[in-house]
Amino acid sequence: MKQVKLFESFVNESKKSEKLAAAIDKSMIKIDESMSYTDFALAVGQILRDEYGQHTFKGFMEVLKDDLGI
Numbered sequence: 001m002k003q004v005k006l007f008e009s010f011v012n013e014s015k016k017s018e019k020l021a022a023a024i025d026k027s028m029i030k031i032d033e034s035m036s037y038t039d040f041a042l043a044v045g046q047i048l049r050d051e052y053g054q055h056t057f058k059g060f061m062e063v064l065k066d067d068l069g070i
Helices: 002-031 037-052 054-068
Strands: none
Touching: 037 054
């Protein structure tokens, strides 16, 4: 039973992240079709700082590194 809940949680998060990724991409194209990675990184940093808080940085970076394979 515990594995099923874990899987369901992962699937729900996956659907949310896919939907969010599509919305971010669409918004970026509206702002600047050839947005630099510098502007993108700075915008993500601003959101993390201003909206989520420093206490989320470590977890965010762990997930990001794992997802990117670094």
